[in-house]
Amino acid sequence: MNIPRPGQVWKWLLQTRVGRSIFRVGLPESNLERSQAMVSSFLLHVQPAKVHRHSLKASYSMGLGLISLYLLFILVGTGTLLMFYYVPSTDRAYNVMKDLQFVVSAGLVLRNMHRWAAHLMVFFVILHMCRVFYTGAYKSPREFNWVIGVMLFLVTLGLSFTGYLLPWDQLAFWAITVGTNIAAYAPLVGPKLQYLMLGGHTVGQEALTRFYALHVIVLPGITFFMVSVHLWRVRKDGGLSRPAEGGDSVQRIALDQLPTNKSYGLMELARGTTPQVGKNPEDEVFSWPHLIFREILLFLVVAVVLLVLAIFFNAPLEEYANPVHPPNPAKAPWYFLGLQELVSYSAFWGGVVVPGILVGVLMLLPYIDRKVHGVGRWFARERILANSIFTVCLIVAVVLTLIGSFFRGPNWSWQEPWKKPAAMTEGH
């Protein structure tokens, strides 16, 4: 075969002066080079040279954190492109959205992609948080990383919320009206907080300008910084969490698995001190190519899903925002619907106390739960109490959100979505 392999083309490129000046390490051929590919690379050095085999297991982490990160990148990319057309003015924003759909090349696909990636990111960040909880990966030494994670979750909600207003249609306007009204229920600071968020008393041009600034620079800046720290901590805390070596389980090695150049063989591994604490070199593989390739593959999966969504499902755009014509009912974005449902029971307890406690407990979780058992395994028996409590809270949150989405009709009255809505007797 005369067709040069990609590796050969690359190698040739790297022999040129220009090539060598840019890429200091070529395609790795030796293990040293494989290590260097990570350590010496600007783009890749947040990754370790070697990674534990367990961390590569899709069934363990499901790549949820990675997926969230990819969604963030896609959001930044599509968002930056959209910024070339969007104008944060109450007169013009809506028209820009229409123009994107009708007149701008690839405008519709890019806007759709941005919106779906945003919804998916909130969803996957939640899933990631659940995974970390269920595998006990917030325990020592990863406590602070969990706290950063919770803060990232809140920032993600903030990014989604601020972006939600930008189309300036009925959906956007009223969702943010509801959301900021809920914020106003906080004791003492509530109304002031709302005033600060809106730059006034109503959702208007001031609010749009502020939300835009928050959405394109402030919150993304905070996100990048915190994501960097988050990934850095993953490295420094010893990589992804995994079950303890040799303590929790007994590892049996079959005779034919013995390394060939040893004259004796390991019959069994038992607990106790060994020269290599916590790290078995045979369980580690080079990031290049094992981690990198899986990462690329996962990115392709995310890309496929997003492309399908962006091409076939349009992001909603309702009528132009009309402050005198609220939809009935006016609903917050889906991730706040559970909160809106709670608020409908009690503004103070439902809107402030319960969410406040939840977020507080979440943040302080690793300092409250100081048991060291059960790290690195899904639904470890020892953690049945913690897992149950978390699951119950999760189910309640999901149920509340579902109620808010499907079972609430005009005036927030109960309605069954499979039945026809009752005739509106409002008159005109």
Added chain:
Amino acid sequence: MNDTPTDNSVSRRGFFQLTLGWLAAGFAASATAAGALRFLIPNVLFEPSEEFKAGKPDDYADGSVTFLEDERVFLVRKGNTFRCLSAVCTHLGCTVNRAEQGYHCPCHGSVFDDQGVVKGGPAPRGLEWFAVTLSKDNRIVVDKSQRVSAEKYLVL
């Protein structure tokens, strides 16, 4: 220190798969980049159009030179011929004024004759003539994006 040799050799099938995968992904990546670039190229402009309508032929008297302020042009009618002269001085862009004969620029004193040729002052070249056509519903249409020679005019 164990050099765990990963099997780097690729079967023929694996090689094809890999190459095809990389080609497809590479194609998708470049198509995406191209798409992003195309996205940035505007399809419509919100500036005033360079082509505009200037009313009916009968709105202009024979032998008249009419200054259209918004468009910065002079519409010249002689008999049944129409021409359109730019009113933007070629020196530094001021709007020239109609004089008894020709045109004068108030900013630095450039002088142009009735054909737009420079007769004096710092202007480096003559005033431009624009294409004039008649629309299907009998309106004068001037296209400032098309420069023509002074000989070209619309004949009704």
Added chain:
Amino acid sequence: MQNDSLHKFYGWFTFLGLLVGCLVVLGYYKDEYREWKEYQHRFIQEETKRATTPQQRALAERTPVEIRQIILPDLNRVDRCTSCHLAVEDPSYGGYPQPLSYHPQHGQHPFERFGCTVCHRGQGRATTKADAHGYVEHWDEPMLPLKYIQASCGKCHEAGDNPSAPELARGQQIFETVGCRGCHKLAGAGGILGPELDKVGARRSPEWLKKHFLSPASVSPGSGMPPQKLAEKDLDAIILFMLSQTGETAPGYYASMKVIPSAAQGQRLFQQKGCMGCHMVDGKGGVVGPALDNVGLRRTPEWILKHFRDPQSVSPGSVMPRFGFTESEARALTEFLVHLRDQKVALSLPQLLGPVERGHEVFRKYGCAGCHGQDGKGGVPNPNAKTAGLVPDLIHVADGYTKDELRARIVKGQREINAMDPKRPAPPLYMPAWGGTIGEAEIDDLVAYLLSLKPKGEDAGF
């Protein structure tokens, strides 16, 4: 030794890579092949066919395929209709199938100044037929059916003013005579039983309005409005008039065009300025100046116009003052006088009318007919009202009320209407208190009018 080989992933990698590639291509196709491009190609083909010279053919073939739009910053719109409707300005495409048809009668409203949606409604920024015509979710202003197109004239023009919008004028007339104002406020004047109508044209579709006129309770549950018995043409006219009430204000340039110097405007001015103080029309008026009935025959319109601008310039020694009319007013008055001989114009000086005639005008002005029927004849249903389930007629009020009682009833109204069957819902229509709305003198005239309704020679014992 565990199998670390990545071989197991190669198949997936290929599959996903190809899938991403295909999806990107699919996205490209969806974006590239747009509806409007098809129509433009069709147009270019047609133009090429019609070309008679090689230059024309070359010009036609080189027509760019691009979105065309009309930008209207004053109207805050961008209309892209011409991206598909490419031949609207070309008379040779008259009768051609849409979207390549010619648009007649746009001389007064050039497209580059008015666009399309200001008259036709729809979604100007859209570039697909369904979205542009506006019959889609989340667009409140779909295109007006063509038979109602005159409704849009009302955005800039007074309803009665426009000779090119006779249906609009008729709709307004019907509105005033049928008595809608009795229950509905329009432009600040009217009753309070029903909602204000100032923005009804923006909020309701023609279909809804039709249903509402024919059977109000079917679309407005609980409404007390009686079904309107109107001929088909009248129904369309009043729907059209309702559609013209959108509450939109025409900006600067467009508002200045609001008053067409029409004969109707001229008539209004003629009455306002008191011309009949000196001139006679139809045997009524003053004798200081000549009678004006046939002035259109005696003088040219140009003379009349000059006369309004400066009477002494064409009529030396005339005592007619210079009224300082605007150009538009002068033209309107001229139009009016020129057409005076064509029309039977009912003109009268206010001081020549008696109280009964004035009262009739008050009756009409406040829409009393809406509940009490044309000329007070009754016949308007008020379900479950003790008065035979109808709003009482006013023909015999002279028998039941003294002048003061009638006055008091009009001023104070009657909120509670006696029900025939207390178990059924209360009658929806009631008599509002008109005291604050109708002026003192007007009420006196109205009373005089009502008392005069009793047919002569009748003497009914009550």
